Amino acid sequence: MIPAPPLVCPDPGQDLGPATFASRLARHGDLPAVLTDAAALSYRELAERVDATAALLGPVRRLVLLAARNDLDSLVAYLAALSSGHPLILVPADKPGSIESIMAAYRPDVIVRSGEGSGPAVEELRPGTLHQLHPDLALLLSTSGSTGSPKLVRLSHANLQSNADSIAEYLGIRSADRAATTLPMSYCYGLSVINSHLSRGAALVLTDLSVVDPCFWDLFAARGATSFAAVPYTFELLDRVGFSGMDLPHLRYVTQAGGRLAPEQVREFSRLGRRRGWDLFVMYGATEATARMAYLPPELAETTPETIGIPVPGGAFRIDPVPGLEDGELVYTGPNVMLGYAEGPEDLSAGRTVTELRTGDLARQHPTGIYEIVGRRSRFVKVVGLRVDLGQVERILDGLGVSGACAGSDDGLVVAVEGDHDERLLGKVLAQSVGLPRTSVDVHAMEGLPRLGSGKVDYPAILELAAERAAPAPTEDAAASLPAEGPGDVRRIFAEQLENDDVTDDSTFVTLGGDSLSYVAVSVRLEKALGNLPADWHVRTVRDLMNPGTPPRQRRGRFFAPLETGIVLRALAIVFIVSTHVGLFSWQGTAHVLMAVAGFNFARFQLAGERLPRLRRQLRSLGRVVVPSVVFIGVAYLLTDRYSIANVLLLNAIIGPEEVTTQWHFWFVEVLVYILAAAAALLAVPWADRAERRFPWAFPLVLTGVGLLERFELVDPEVPNTGPVLWLFALGWAVARSRGLLQRVAVTALTVLTVPGFFDNPNREATLVAGVLLLIWLPSIPVPARLHRFAGLLAASSLYAYLAHWLVYPLLVDVSPALAVAASLAAGVAYWALSMRVMAALRRWKRPRPGKRPRVSGPPPVPCRVQGSLWRGPGSRCHRC
Known part of the structure; x- marks a missing residue:
């Protein structure tokens, strides 16, 4: 059990008057109190300004509303209200809607705003007060950073002082410390930084600059700042600005609160801090507890990064059982627990109505005494x-x-x-x-x-x-020869790789008709341009990708790096298929794994959007399979005597010979085309489209059941050579739609129960089961980083290599089977690259010539009422909306 450090705090039922961190500023004398980019203010000078503003507020105790900024005038007004006993409502100055809402609900007596450097601007609405104000009432804040709600947290001077002292105790704040104000002072977390440092005579580096602004870090270094506070999003911004490489010799610690930080990020930044000489304090709190309830000692951040740690000094936790749940609700007690809530002016006269805080969080306590949050009860x-x-x-x-x-x-x-x-x-x-x-x-x-x-x-x-709408993390493929590209090239990358010049800022990979064939090629160029990609990049707009809210992380110095499972399976499968046909080695079953992967990718890329647009997208994707296949098989038909016109028309599986001949070579392509066409036709039917949207997981399971009727020979579709593979395609579809443990377990059980006996070959069946299970349970597979581009290249060109190898390997197999495999794969890559260029050229050739405007039917465009851009009437959208 890890005990919390002792701290003597006021009794929750007793208030000791104005918080001393605000009322006794002058005791710190000439120590620096506030440091800005233009000035430095001592505690004595700050106290003089506070006293002058307190005089403006008057001797009669009144309700004050402060529209706060992170500037000196707002800080002075805040301290003046506290030190002279005026209850204060703190709201952000940059949200006028919130200010109006609070004013209408509470009718403050005085409004104070920043004077932009000339001193707080005090607007007296009435000489006295309309309200009955409880003697203990000091501050009213919106709950946990929310704004505009009339429900406020009532805090006393004892709440503020006790929590300031508690935070200063476990952070070890001393007078030499200087904290940068990275969070708004109207937010309880940002305010706690101010209170705790003023309570110890430490200085505030007062700024409203963001951590992504280079000027912030110039000020941070110039003023010798020793700490800053961060919410989870801040750490993403820190990655973007290269924080890990900054020279900050005075930095002692970084604090984190405002939401759960992912354990891997806690561990990562804790290690960074240990290397650079500073500590990471992960904290847990709420406005209702003034600010902080728990903290994770820095030495535990790497070993238990998922926990909130131990109670702050002076506080305590207990866990109350919750009926029907294994974990109980976390309850906090301590002198920093609020007086209660206020929902209107009549509540301002109330004293303490609560003595403990029911957090609404489900928690468990580790044997070592630290606490972990595992869920939430509330909405x-x-x-x-x-x-x-x-x-x-x-x-x-x-x-x-x-x-x-x-x-x-x-x-x-x-x-x-x-x-x-x-x-x-x-x-x-x-x-x-x-x-x-x-x-x-x-x-x-x-x-x-x-x-x-x-x-x-x-x-x-x-x-x-x-x-x-999410997807496994993408990876690189063979774009090594491409020139260096950056975020500004996203639109061009989409246009070139998808043969589509109609790319706007609101376009996504999916809305532009991207599919599994183009996924790898696009992801590689984007990865090279952006450094890395978010998991859901294929449904993000061009605008979001060009201006990512989440900075990419460079993967450097790692031998192994994750590669999307579907790409790994496609790359391995084409190598195994070609090698087995050549006779280099024998490993059967991977073609059927590819059928499941095809269903998996169909669900990811072809099922977004409305019925008719996605039908057009499905048909375009089908065309990308049919056209290069028909062209290649047509050439093979002319050059050899192995194939028939049925092969060229992709009809051999239906009308070809039943015995195994060379005309069976393209069975996979034929059957894939049949299934894709049937799926598009089915989803074009309105009732089927509605059923798929309403039951996204059950729908492919029903199709799997239909396919199993053929697989177990309960029905005969009278299509002699297709093979019962519909169930594998539908199974891959169901895998992509599986959400949560139970659904994945169900699909796993279906795989394990239905594959055995399919081939009457245990090794082949084991390969198929393994491939589907990898697709279910592993979104990515560690692969040597140097092989990423090669694997991506093989995956992108897998269909083309499947076609090409039937003509290439017979020419070289007698010379060297290994050479025959390599040449077949190389031919597939070459045919893939040629096809991409030809289709791009055709797309450009089909587009209207410059200066010619295409004819548009329907009503004339009018300005969109929302965006001001062109809008064509009810049911239509302007290009921005």
Whole structure:
């Protein structure tokens, strides 16, 4: 058991008057108190300014609203209100909507704003006060960083002072420390940095600059800053600006709170700090606890990065059982627990109404005494450090006349709405309404909301919708010869690789018709241009990729690096297929693995969007298989006597001979074309399209069941040479749609039960089972980094190598089987590269000539009411929306 350091704190029921960190500033004399880019202020000078502003607020105790910025005027006004006993509502100055909402709800007596360097601007709304103000009331803050809500947290002077002392105790803050203000002072975490440092006579490096601004780091170094505070998103920004290589000799520690930081990032930054001579303090808290409830000692950050650590000095945890759950609710007690909530002016006269804080978090305690959060009971989530009420999001939707439901996690909100709505526009409205970045709101338009058997909304199913738009981490392929490219080349990369010149800032890989054949080629060039790619790059817009919110991490100095499982399987399969046919070695079963991979990729790339647009995308993708296959087989038909016109038309599997001949060589391509065409036709039917959207996992399972009827010879489709492989394609489709452990286990069981006996060859069946299981359970496989480009090249050209090897290897097999394999693969790469160039040239040739405007039917365009760009009437979207 790790004990918390002792700390003498006030009794929760007793307040000792104005917080001493605000009322006794002058005791620190000439020590530096505030450092900006232009000035330095001692504690004595700061106290004089605070006293002057307190005089402006008057002797009558009144309710003050401060529209705060991270500047000296706001700091002085904050300390003046506290030191003179005026209850203060703290709101961010850059959110006028929040200020208006709070003013309407609480009717403050005085409004204070920054005077932009000329001193706080005090606006007296009335000489006295309208309110009955409890003697202990010191500060009112929005809950956990949320803004605009009339529900505020009531904090006392004892709350503020005790938590400031507690934080200063476990951080070891001393008068020589200087903390940079990386977070808004209107946010409880940012405010706790101010309070804890002032309580120890330490200095504040006062700034509103972002950590991505080079000027911030110039100021940080020039003022000898020793610490800064960060929320999870800050660490992503630190990666972008090259923080790990910065020379910051005065930095003593970095603190993190405002949401859960991924354990691997905790471990990574802890190790970085150990190398560079600073500590990482991971902390857990809430506005209702003034700021902090727990911290993870730096020495434990690498061994238990998933935990919140131990209670802060003076505080304590217990875990109360929750009926029906294995883990209980975390409950905190301590002198920093709020007085209670306020939802209107009448609550300002109340004293203490709570003595402990029920966090709503599910937790467990490790044998060593540290605590771990394992879930949440409530419908609140923290996104980029802001607490969001999921119920409020649903109320916003209702106010817009939209029926919907909202789920969420620390990664963002997932919103499902009924009906045909513009997902992008609705996401923008919701993001603005709750104050989140646009990329943190994921909207899905559906026929109907997913529901449980009881009729209640199935929120876990909504949360899983986000995963359907994700993909395993991409990798590199053979673009080594391409010139150096950067983020500004994203649009050109899409245009060249997808043979599509209609690429806009709102285009994505999927909406442009990308598929499994073009996935590898595009991902490589993007990886080279951007350094690395987010897992869901194929559904991100060109704008997002050119200006990524999440900085890519360079993978350097590692012998092994993860490579997407589907790419690894495609690369290995084509090598094994060609080698087996040549006779270099025998390893059968990989062609059928490729059929499952084809279904897997079909689900990833061909099922996004509305019914008709995705049908067009499916047909284009089908054409990318049919055209190069027909052309090559046509050439083989003319040059040899091994094939028939049925092969050229891809009909041999239907009308060709039943006995095994050379005309069977292209069975895989033929059957794949049949299945892709049948899937496109099926999903073009409205009821099937609706069923697939409503039951994305069950739908391919039904198709798997249909295929199993053929696989077990319960039905005969009377197509002699196709082979029962529909179930493998559908199984791969189901794998891509599997979300959560139970679904993956179910697909695993289906694989293990249905493959045995398929070939009457245990080794071949084991290969097929292994390939599908890898697809289910491993999104990526460690592969030597030097082989990534080679593997990507083989995967991208696998279809073409399958075609080419039938003509190439017979010419060389008697010379050297190994040479025959290598030449076959090289021919496939060459044919792939040629096909890409020809299709790109045809695409450009088909486009309208410059200066000619294509004819457009329908009503004349009018300005879009939302964006001001062209809009063509109800049901249409302008190019920005």
